[in-house]
Amino acid sequence: NAGVTQTPKFRILKIGQSMTLQCAQDMNHNYMYWYRQDPGMGLKLIYYSVGAGITDKGEVPNGYNVSRSTTEDFPLRLELAAPSQTSVYFCASSYSMRDVGNGYTFGSGTRLTVV
Amino acid sequence: GQQVMQIPQYQHVQEGEDFTTYCNSSTTLSNIQWYKQRPGGHPVFLIQLVKSGEVKKQKRLTFQFGEAKKNSSLHITATQTTDVGTYFCAGYSNYQLIWGAGTKLIIKP
Numbered sequence: 001n002a003g004v005t006q007t008p009k010f011r012i013l014k015i016g017q018s019m020t021l022q023c024a025q026d027m028n029h030n031y032m033y034w035y036r037q038d039p040g041m042g043l044k045l046i047y048y049s050v051g052a053g054i055t056d057k058g059e060v061p062n063g064y065n066v067s068r069s070t071t072e073d074f075p076l077r078l079e080l081a082a083p084s085q086t087s088v089y090f091c092a093s094s095y096s097m098r099d100v101g102n103g104y105t106f107g108s109g110t111r112l113t114v115v
Numbered sequence: 116g117q118q119v120m121q122i123p124q125y126q127h128v129q130e131g132e133d134f135t136t137y138c139n140s141s142t143t144l145s146n147i148q149w150y151k152q153r154p155g156g157h158p159v160f161l162i163q164l165v166k167s168g169e170v171k172k173q174k175r176l177t178f179q180f181g182e183a184k185k186n187s188s189l190h191i192t193a194t195q196t197t198d199v200g201t202y203f204c205a206g207y208s209n210y211q212l213i214w215g216a217g218t219k220l221i222i223k224p
Contacts, residue, residue: 042203042216043158090157098207103148103160 002026006091006107013081013114021076021110023091031094032074033058033104034066036087043090049074050097081114088112117142119206121215129223134191136218138204145207147180147187152217153200161189196222 007022025032030051035043045058049068063085065077074093078085088111092104121138128134138147146165150158162171164180164187171178175198177190187206191198201217 040219043214045212092158097210097212098145099148100146100163100165103150103163104158104212105160106157109157 004091004093004105004107006089006110008110009108010111011113013078013112015081015083015114017081018077018079019081019112021078021089021091021112023074023076023107024072025074025091025093025105026072027093027105028071029093029095029105030071031097031099032068033092033094034064034074034076035090035092036060037090037109038087046076046089048097078112083114086112086114117208117211117213119204119213119215121204121218123218124216125219125221127221127223128194130196131193134194134198134220136189136202136204136220138187138206138215140185140206140208140213142208143184145184147184147204147206148212149178149187149189150203150205151200152203156200158203191220194220194222198222 004025033048034046044060046064047066049055052071055066068074088109090109091107094104119140148163149161152158162178167184168182169180175192179188201219203217204215205212
């Protein structure tokens, strides 16, 4: 099993550009999440989804958008990139949000620099 | 808002010494999860504790959940270079998973 696959692994954007970070999971998890991690810091939740067609804001949603048209895919859209969005972005999935058992499975991350 | 405080932020140890990181929550937690993130890597799930006073072991790692379900600890005995990384706790409360800021384990050369 591939688990959670994120693309691209690295990206440099110019201020004002837009891009979509892709995330796909093959574990049939209902719950999917986008986190950002700034250097030396913890994880901040951007958006999450409890199933296809259902998304909700996390702690730091401004400047981002998401969609969930299938169980497998959960893309994150950055509109009008700003230097403050320079970060490492992790997608994760789980059986449930509380997930008693196997925890969250994370992708390998997208390292984004906005210049 | 709800918080999970994790201390220390960094810990430098000689190889072979023990390491401990602590998490304290402002609210009672349904469960607590522990993750390890290697330098340049992504968080990897280690374990989940659910019961009050629970203690679980994974080889040299010992995890504890407090009696009041508001605190937890991870203890590593006789650290090895493979233990290097950042250890995060994440507590579930009121329909959200609240992450600690992590403790970075550094092995002194």
